[in-house]
Amino acid sequence: MNAVSHVYFDHNATTPVDERVLEAMLPYLRGQFGNASSRHEFGTAARKAVNRAREQVAALVNVQPVQVILVSGGTEANNLFVKGAASYLKPAQVAVSAIEHPCVAMPARELTRQGWKLRKFAVTREGQVDLADVDLALAQPTGIASVMLANNETGVIQDVAAVAERARAARAWMHTDAVQALGKIPVDFGALNVHAMTLSAHKIYGPKGAGALIVDKRLELRPIISGGGHEQGLRSGTENVPAIVGFGAACDLAAGRMQELAPRLAAMRARLEQGLHELRAVIFGEHAPRISNTSYFAFKGIDGETLVIELDKAGFAVAAGAACSSTSTEPSATLIAMGVAAELARGAVRFSLGAANTVEQVEQFLNALSATVSRLKGLTAVAV
Numbered sequence: 001m002n003a004v005s006h007v008y009f010d011h012n013a014t015t016p017v018d019e020r021v022l023e024a025m026l027p028y029l030r031g032q033f034g035n036a037s038s039r040h041e042f043g044t045a046a047r048k049a050v051n052r053a054r055e056q057v058a059a060l061v062n063v064q065p066v067q068v069i070l071v072s073g074g075t076e077a078n079n080l081f082v083k084g085a086a087s088y089l090k091p092a093q094v095a096v097s098a099i100e101h102p103c104v105a106m107p108a109r110e111l112t113r114q115g116w117k118l119r120k121f122a123v124t125r126e127g128q129v130d131l132a133d134v135d136l137a138l139a140q141p142t143g144i145a146s147v148m149l150a151n152n153e154t155g156v157i158q159d160v161a162a163v164a165e166r167a168r169a170a171r172a173w174m175h176t177d178a179v180q181a182l183g184k185i186p187v188d189f190g191a192l193n194v195h196a197m198t199l200s201a202h203k204i205y206g207p208k209g210a211g212a213l214i215v216d217k218r219l220e221l222r223p224i225i226s227g228g229g230h231e232q233g234l235r236s237g238t239e240n241v242p243a244i245v246g247f248g249a250a251c252d253l254a255a256g257r258m259q260e261l262a263p264r265l266a267a268m269r270a271r272l273e274q275g276l277h278e279l280r281a282v283i284f285g286e287h288a289p290r291i292s293n294t295s296y297f298a299f300k301g302i303d304g305e306t307l308v309i310e311l312d313k314a315g316f317a318v319a320a321g322a323a324c325s326s327t328s329t330e331p332s333a334t335l336i337a338m339g340v341a342a343e344l345a346r347g348a349v350r351f352s353l354g355a356a357n358t359v360e361q362v363e364q365f366l367n368a369l370s371a372t373v374s375r376l377k378g379l380t381a382v383a384v
Helices: 019-029 041-061 074-086 102-114 131-137 160-169 241-278 304-313 333-337 359-383
Strands: 068-071 093-097 117-121 142-146 173-177 196-200 211-215 294-298 349-352
Touching: 019 241, 041 068, 041 196, 041 241, 068 074, 074 102, 074 142, 074 173, 074 196, 074 211, 093 102, 093 131, 102 117, 102 142, 102 173, 117 131, 131 160, 142 160, 160 173, 241 294, 241 359, 304 349, 304 359
Parallel strands: 093 117, 093 142, 142 173, 173 196
Antiparallel strands: 068 211, 196 211, 294 349
16 A cells, blocks of 8 residues: 555544654654663763653643653553552442543453442433433442543543542542543643543654653552652653653644644534535534544444445545454444444444645545445445
């Protein structure tokens, strides 16, 4: 495949590294290769670079640098919170939304082997967490709660602050996975009122292999990786200095880019969804607040995987659900939780815009989609 000829509409899976981010990283892949724990000049330079990046990450989400625990990405950060918090608490209820990413849902499920009870917050048909069900769930003794800020499939934004208020009243430790929200909407740790928050570099035009868990200074966690005691004893291992530097640079750029980017992407999505309605697609979460780059849709009678493959052949990269769950043949757990019929859920396709996309590319996509859907419906009719 010639990637240059393809149009990329899968930015919720990962984003290309911004050239300015790469430029910031390159010195630490070449001459400035020191270990940030070493005491000599090479190590000191690396430590300064890590500290600077920590400040950049902290500034984007309005916290102190000491609250930023640098890790390898969103999956590790989510596991660190769920498992690290559980290690300090007596088994009780762990409550997460029914639409969490697997790297929250699976660790929460694993806690049931240690005597915890798993409870999932219900969501509405538009994919928003049902606050009445949150109240019902938190009436039971709860140690840990987690609700993502923006869903990776539908793009629906959750009222995390409202859930956090209830979780704190129930004396539970509250976490949010803000990986998909960062860089797309303002993310303020204090305003969300959570105890911990997960971030990742590669969703904001930074490198893969860097992320952070933002923590309340009073939160107690046990590490899930033991060793030399890096990151205040919470995450041992030699720091990935180039990736951390790239994370910091990406956060700097995100702060400056957001005000211009969000409305531009929203306008392109509006044109996309106008075309989708004309083609009689079902758009999931359409009437809820969403991050501006994401549209999740399906056509009755057309398999999502088939549609993604055919669109790829036509030169457009989109996703059948979440990339992290792409090996699963089951319909989207998010859509099932929203009350979508399994047959329609199997048709789901996620379209996620990025900074380099244009209106012209959206028009080209709609033309290709129309032709592809027409052809696939024709084949289905012949088969029947």
